[in-house]
Amino acid sequence: MASDPATSSGTPATIEVPLSEGLEHTQGEWEAATAAVLRRSRRLTDDADDGDVWATLATTTLDGIRVTPLGTPALSADLGDGGLPGQAPFTRGATATRELDGWDVRAWFTDPDVERTARDVVTDLENGVNSLWISAGTGGVPIDALATVLEPVFVDLAAVTLDAPFEPLEAARALAAVIADKGVSAAPGTSFGADPIGAAFRGRGVVDFDATVEIAHLAQPLGVRALTVDATAVHDAGASDVQELAYSLAAGAQYLRLLVEAGLDVEQAAALIDFRYAATDEQFPTIAKLRAARRLWNRVAELSGVTTAAAGQLQHAVTSRPMMSRYDPYVNMLRTTVASFAAGTGGAAAVTVLPFDEPLGLPEPFSRRIARNTSSLLISESHVAAVTDPAGGSHAVEKLTDDLARAAWELFGEIDATPSLEAALDLLRGRIEQTVSDRALAIARRQRPITGVSEFPQVAETLPDRRPYARPLDVHRYAGEFEALRDEPAAAPVFLASMGTVAAFTARSTFAANLLAAGGVETVVAGPSEGVDDVLAAYSSAGSPAVVCLVGNDKGYDAWGAELVAALRDAGARHVVLAGTADVGADTTIAVGVDALAFLRSIRQEIA
Template identity: 60%
Template sequence: MPDVSLSSDLPSSTQADWEASAAAVLRKARRLGDDDADSRVWDKLTLRTLDGVAITPLGTPALTADVPSAGLPGQAPFVRGSVAARADKAWDVRALHADPDAKVAAEAVLTDLENGVTSLWLALGRGGLALTDLPAVLERVLLDLAPVVLDAPAEPVAAADAFLAVLTDRGLTAAPGTSLGADPIGAAVREGASDLDAAAIDALVAQIAERATTHDLGALVVDASAAHDAGASDVQELAYSLAVGAAYLRSLVAAGLDVDDAARRISFRYAATDDQFVTIAKLRAARRLWNRVTELSGVTEEARAQEQHAVTSRPMMSRYDPYVNMLRTTVAAFAAGVGGATSVTVLPFDTPLGIPEAFGRRIARNTSSLLISEAHVAEVTDPAGGAHAVERLTEDLARAAWAELGTIESEGGLPGAGLAGLRARIAQTVTERTAQVATRRRPITGLTEFPNLAETLPARRPHPEGAVSAISYGGDFEALRDTPADTPVFLATMGSIASHTARATFAINLLAAGGVATQVAGATAGVDDVLAAYAAQPVVVLAAADPVYAEWGAELIEALRGAGARWIVVAGKPLEGSDANIAVGTDLLAFHHTLREHLAQPGAATRPQDGDQA
């Protein structure tokens, strides 16, 4: 048989070759010692999620030796997709509309549908559109062509009736994919409920089920983004979705539906983040897990495929430097599409600032359009399938989520006592994530990295009371930026520009991340030059190369003390006589809180004028 290897003319490499090459780079960066074995690169380069799941730096066949078959797209266990091939080689582009101004919302809905959006997600009631405005908002929408998913946490039955009345008045049959979108458990979780009323949930599900079956619509949405927005990890989000999905399956069967029909009337919503490989694996794992839950529930294979709606993460977005959100949501949308989501919603970049405007909505819908029509991301079903690293990550997330589901069920399940334990574990995740953001192990561009104190944020109308909220990953830093320090820090740059630039830039960005401006001394040849630029600021940060610190750092600290400096910080290793130091890995939150205490002491200087701030 002829050699048909695509790499037959290329030199072959072994795993040992890769380890040697990677080790050479790490040794050059001083992350690996000369005496360390090359194989240690695995420890150095393997990342871990907040759940402790490993993200390998290199996929090898050995990684997937114990991973069960992913099957084929459209077939159980549905890892490779809920359908064999996407219709029109595209995912459903779904736009969220929550503007309480009915006239503005109606125009925005039409603009979206005329420019690439293929389905609507409507937030209704408190925090969104008034139910009485629904006929006007949907007046010119072809409801038999464009699917609509309702989202009315406070009044799902009333919202369903309002929507069905629109269909009846117009004599229309809703487009396939339309759902009444009820999620009573998710609504209670978002409201912070400490426990859930199982009887009330069953009664509400029965009312929704009756309307859904009469009109052949979807009934329930398991909105796992409710857990994600509260700070849940990927594994916790997956486990939450399975627990809620199983609860809804039981409720629908109790309401009189057969188990297959019940499964078909439940869809799932997951958050897609800019951690692209984890998002891809999470969506693939979710389908495998739901297949197993429904298989154990007696659902036939045809009805076990999970309908997935992916929405770009709210917590990952930032109010500051909001245009970076375009990059985050692009990566998240790419991951959602590659991961096999049925529908994808890209939240506008200006969502954290208030109600999105036309430009934000345009960029959001065009993100999917470009990925589909120009990058052709949807041309291939499950393009990540077969990649050893992705298959390993998919399996590890699935196993961890199944174990977490077991914990939730052992504690009482959902709805039930299992919620309290899950909330406690999510709180631990939030604490760990906050620590990683504070030390910049999980950097946020434009907020904890490369902040711009002089930026002017675009103005937006505020979100209405009751709108969906989320725990922002950078919320602590946004709070600091909301109240910038009135007093600048004096940056004592020692020596030539070339010698101090690296540490000075590091210090300026670190200070700006907490809303603190700097006044820079510039190039200085000695203590007298620094003192000439010093204006009695209470806090001073020294920035220099190590040899310069050794030469006249101690002398400068003593001189600055005499000139009125009350708190002296060194960029780099601590110096004798200094009060603190900042370096890679510094807890920025703790540092900034202490810094502000010193800046607020009586006698502090005022903020620098325009042109003085670096």
């Protein structure tokens, strides 16, 4: 028997794990080869057991789910059958095959400028977009302008989904009127998008279940969806994957009860609900989350008495707002590409790639083009959608799907057992607050790096100018605390006292400069030096900044680090930092794993 990857002792396994080119190698061989690499990089000690690679390389999600570095048959041996695409439990897809030779490419519109939005709608539909997601009413496209915006749209071919948290009934009536005036049947996927629970969670509306029931009765004869369980409401607040899943189940179950109590049978009620989830640049968790969501909703539907295809969850995935950054926004193109790949691979019926400049304000034509082309390239050139559920059968993905589903079902049980909707939302808010805290600590320590913000920042960057939103969403952006520091650049630079040759100080100089730039602090580098006098001359030429950071190697620190610190203090340095861990009399030391935010805030105080 093979040793359990979670507790492997390093004993070579007797099972064989197929790897590349049809070759077969034992788990023990993989452990030995991996351990050798980790020892060379000093992530594993020379006397450590080879089996320690599992603990060294494993990661733990914010939900406490352990993800092993290698998928093995043992991981998925005891998991249930995921079924076939289009069949219960719908883990592998809500439909047997994809329509449109891929997923539905759905563009987002929120600009209250009717002329601009009408123009953007036509441009997007002519260049690869299949459906429209329109934020209507307060802060978005005026409801009375929906007919104008949709005038050139063939609504029997292009689905329209609404998001009107403040006036959901009025928006639904307006879209219904457009459909009636055109005298056609609405395209599959069309939804009035009512979501009173999500709107209340965001603080953007009240829970009006009477209006929700009226919207359902309006939608049913038109053959469109009435309600959208928008789980991005909690994701935008900082929720974890499990919390997002559990919330979607709780809200969906509440809507099912509401519609059944209003006189619809459970099959009709289930057919009126669709779901929206966030897709992040954490590729495998996103794939697993969408797969788990379909399995979980099938179970809710099954327990509720749904026996038809209505139990197959209709999913709309949106690239995550919290993961996007205002600074170095072009990196958002990379984030949304990974996220849309994961969403499509995970089986979402529709995918919205938010424009890369979304954190800055209303998108421009260039960013809209990049957004819609991201899905088009993945579908038409990379052929990502050519296979249904391509991640299915991957031991690691199947295990992660199962772990997410089980954890979310347990939390859903807690939420559903609360005595009221208010109590349920309060419970969830409490859990999300803890997740936000845990994530923030990891980001502060740069254990969850944010490229362009906490890592590799451009301190003198000029941001693209964008028109502001009429009513922006309240989003807990992961980069927010670092970006707040960047918004107010430090008043003076930090002097990098480089010790020795370029080879001696470059690594730590780069580390220190990047760390300081992440907090809006510029640096001045001394250059190569042979001793204290060289550094002092460069320090004087730089204007004798109040804060100095020594950058060199350990040999240089031992030889003349303490002498240099004393000399710099005599020359006017008020606060001395050392990049490394040597004891040379510095006020602060910095190294990998430092709480970057705490350090940057303290340094900015010293500069001020």
